[in-house]
Amino acid sequence: MAKTRIKDIALAAGVSVGTVDRVIHNRGRVAKEAEEKVKKAIELLNYKPNLAARSLARQTVHKIAIVLPSQEEDEFWMAQRHGIRRALDATKDFGLSAEIITFDDQKKGELLKLSARLFEGGYDALLIAPNIKGEARTLLDQCNKLNMPYVQINSNIDHKGANSLGFVGQDSYRSGQLAGKLLDIALGAPVTIGILHMETEVEEGSHLLAKEAGLKDYFKKHGDPRIVVTQIVDISHKSVIRSVIEELLHDYPDLMGLFVTTSRIHHIAEILKDLDKMEISLVGFDLVQKNIDALGFYKRLFLINQNPSLQGYYGVMRLFDHFLKHKTIRSTKYLPLGIITLENVSNYLHIQDRDNILQDNRTYG
Amino acid sequence: MAKTRIKDIALAAGVSVGTVDRVIHNRGRVAKEAEEKVKKAIELLNYKPNLAARSLARQTVHKIAIVLPSQEEDEFWMAQRHGIRRALDATKDFGLSAEIITFDDQKKGELLKLSARLFEGGYDALLIAPNIKGEARTLLDQCNKLNMPYVQINSNIDHKGANSLGFVGQDSYRSGQLAGKLLDIALGAPVTIGILHMETEVEEGSHLLAKEAGLKDYFKKHGDPRIVVTQIVDISHKSVIRSVIEELLHDYPDLMGLFVTTSRIHHIAEILKDLDKMEISLVGFDLVQKNIDALGFYKRLFLINQNPSLQGYYGVMRLFDHFLKHKTIRSTKYLPLGIITLENVSNYLHIQDRDNILQDNRTYG
DNA sequence: TGTTGTTCTGTGTGCGTACACACAAAAATA
DNA sequence: TATTTTTGTGTGTACGCACACAGAACAACA
Structure with a gap:
């Protein structure tokens, strides 16, 4: 019942951990027979990589840019931000970092002005609420040219580029x-x-x-x-x-x-x-x-x-899945449409604040 | 902006990492002045332990017993199990393991029969759906005697022991x-x-x-x-x-x-x-x-x-928070009461299957 | 046979933390 | 003063994985 490690696979396949590593990451430079043996061992021993060890070993931190309207006071966008923060807290130890970049969505052209900042800031991915359709489309086209993955939340402009990681929002x-x-x-x-x-x-x-x-x-x-x-x-x-x-x-x-x-x-x-x-x-x-x-x-x-908090949360999680778990989802995810009335509103308010998963607020002790 | 490590604190406080570790875990054997300096450095540098490294280094796996009615075919309990499995998948790399133990809730005395198995099986905690109130109360009393933490899901018997980690369920x-x-x-x-x-x-x-x-x-x-x-x-x-x-x-x-x-x-x-x-x-x-x-x-x-899936999920997460993050929650958590009708049912079915967070289904590649 | 190149494979190191262990300094005893 | 005990501190190793690097094995040439 002990977890199988790379080491165990190496042993079973009669090769070294280096070879197993090469097979796992498709780095090439592996003999066909060795590759076969390793793959069989992985299958047989039901190997699942240890996420803790992986993110500890991997030194690269994926930097994501999050583009949102600059309506700081608006409660809807506050909830979005809240969900995003929650997801970032949960994943910060696992190689994900992010910056929130805002633009004035009441003025034309403001979204496009971010272009330089986005594409020269060394970001690995984009999370965007593309509520200015035309300008957003231009940005996403650019993403595809530069091979930068992107997730849309809240608004969907049906942009089917190769680097699209889909849409999370309401129907x-x-x-x-x-x-x-x-x-x-x-x-x-x-x-x-x-x-x-x-x-x-x-x-x-x-x-x-x-x-x-x-x-x-x-x-x-x-x-x-x-x-x-x-x-x-x-x-x-x-x-x-x-x-x-x-x-x-x-x-x-x-x-x-x-x-x-x-x-x-x-x-x-x-x-x-x-x-x-x-x-x-x-x-x-x-x-x-x-x-x-x-x-x-x-x-x-x-x-x-419309569950704005979960939009942000799942949006970030998609990028996490993509980078850290090599699990790429491109489909649309519609969040549940909650029907709220006086008798059940309290529970909905509660969950927006409490959903923290894998987050450590503790400083010491 | 680089994350502060224990090493950084040691440096800032002018002590070694061992001393910092002792302060963080309250292991004692630290001079008052040293302790003060370390605590100040922790505060100043806003140190947050790296969860990945922590769970990798900590060898102790917390074993939890999950006690559920043995109605395998019942969809409600299937959903509970589903949520539990999701949470276990998400946390398995972080030092949590679990066994589901079932009992026939249609017969009297079956729950109590588990007693020996629960308390001599080397479990560190209990997650229980105490739908047989009298018998469950006896078990939870026993938990308090043996200093074993427990979370109640689905049914709540208002058991205020020192080891209670509260209740997750519906109102x-x-x-x-x-x-x-x-x-x-x-x-x-x-x-x-x-x-x-x-x-x-x-x-x-x-x-x-x-x-x-x-x-x-x-x-x-x-x-x-x-x-x-x-x-x-x-x-x-x-x-x-x-x-x-x-x-x-x-x-x-x-x-x-x-x-x-x-x-x-x-x-x-x-x-x-x-x-x-x-x-x-x-x-x-x-x-x-x-x-x-x-x-x-x-x-x-x-x-x-009633969100049975989330009951199981949050129940396990409470134990995870308790053991891995030293974050102990004892309050009652009522899950949102979702109102479902033909027009929104599909999204609710979707989310029950998709909520996987921090889970790696990928074998290799 | 020696040299160069190519393909393949093993070893070593580090990520940040937990914890065991060794040992120094101070205090308590003889 | 010598010896034991207590208290405080630093060092080293391991966790599972990613990745760099060294080097083995083999073929292809001169």
Whole structure:
């Protein structure tokens, strides 16, 4: 039951550890027969490399650049960062180091400006939230030219380069379907349902439109109610939002459900509470504090959690798998769409802080 | 930015690595002044032990005994085992080994029979699903006498010994509240709601009663509908279940919601489909295959996921933290109560298989 | 037969830590 | 003072692996 070491394989195959090492790492310079013998011994003894020893022996530290929007205060990106930090803590003893590089995603061209820094900073890989599609595409093209692996998180620009290590994020279309289901169950009878994009710009092919499509498709199969789509561009003034809502309620007296495709549903909850219209069912996104507060006073509210923390975590872990375990994953990983309501929100908040695995906070003792 | 090693501390403190080691591990035999200097250097240089090197150098492997019910075929316990295996894979290179020991939880006294094997098998810790409360309590008392740390998963018998490393599992009461909320939203008008315990025995203080209490308490605050509690003892014969349901529907024509406190809600879904009564909303537990199938044909069905896989995972990780990182957690950890419906079930199935962290499946190459 | 080149293989060292051991210095005893 | 005991400190080795380097074996040439 003792673990088999390289030494054991060498013994079994009648060669030295050096030869075994060459076979394991495909370094060449091994006679065919020797290689065969070693491979057979590896198979037979079920050899699995000791990760602790490997990362200790390997001197090369893989340096990864993590590119994120510079919205320091935004809770969604804070959660992303949190997950990233967690993963880095867990892997720092195993040959992974990282730097977070931010850019202003409200201005054009800022992402591209990072180019020089990224490709001349000696980085071995890129972890990027490519929410500026055009610019990000240029960067990823560059990655492929320079043979630098990259993982996308949060936004996916469907970039199928040879160096792509896939995408970790949410399935927006499916989250729209889920919102449809929740509203369907909550409403009972067919009525009017509103979709609200609360965002300054809804660009072609964006998440928001995928969510819209998901909800619409759900209702094509189930009941086919009237669906009204509205965009609220100016989200900084509550009065503007309020008048849009009042107008909607006036135009569609049977409006009984609202789906907000961004994280700003708390505004709607507050306004509807004010208007004493809390019989309207709401579905929105993200566990930001104001939304969590809204759960407390608005019964018919569901939040869909996109798990930003795990996006960061798994994103980094993909690079870890790639470099340290020679295990390369290129597929898309969709994180679970958590349905959050007042009765289960506490556990979700908990896990975001506690997931630390293989992390040592202890200084001594 | 280079990582500080023990050597660096020794240099900074003007002592040898041996002295630093003694300070770090509280081995004594260090002069007060030397100790002070070392501690200061550790603080100053922000020393964090290298986990890879530590587990490589430390030869002692901590052996843990994992005690589970012997229901090999049960999907819930399979998931538990899966999570346990995942955690063991992730930690096997770091000085943790484990053996799963099963007992027949359908017979009395079987758990206690393990006693000798557990306490004379040279185990360093215990991970137990103490679903036979009385017998488990005796075992845990024994643990405290022998100074053997233990973690409880899935069931919690509130055992506050000095060696307890807490509990990882679900919050049954809260899951009942959550079921209440889901039914409340789904029903709209106040009607009759049924609670179904589908289990051969509902013992005092069991999870099932906690779930019942949670749902009842929820509705005391919201609408206060009529709630009917029924137990179905004989779950092996579908005809028995069916007649219970038919009787319920007859006695309570306005029954519009059913809460099944075990994983057997698929039976109910199948029967109601048969009876063409699918307007009744259902809430049940666990992602077992038959329940997942039921999601496909029964729209108004929600499953609450108790995350058995993560229970096993975090349970093992607690022991890992305790032994390898000297980081001892004694608190209760409640896992998130996932709300599952057809539209988000796929992601939940995915994550159960994919969560492998720090695991090396690669043989060579 | 000697020389050069090519292909293959074994040995040695170091990664950062844990721990055993040897030994020096100081203190307690004779 | 001599001897034992206690206390404090440094050195050396091993863990399993990666990788550099030396060198053996063999063939191909002069």
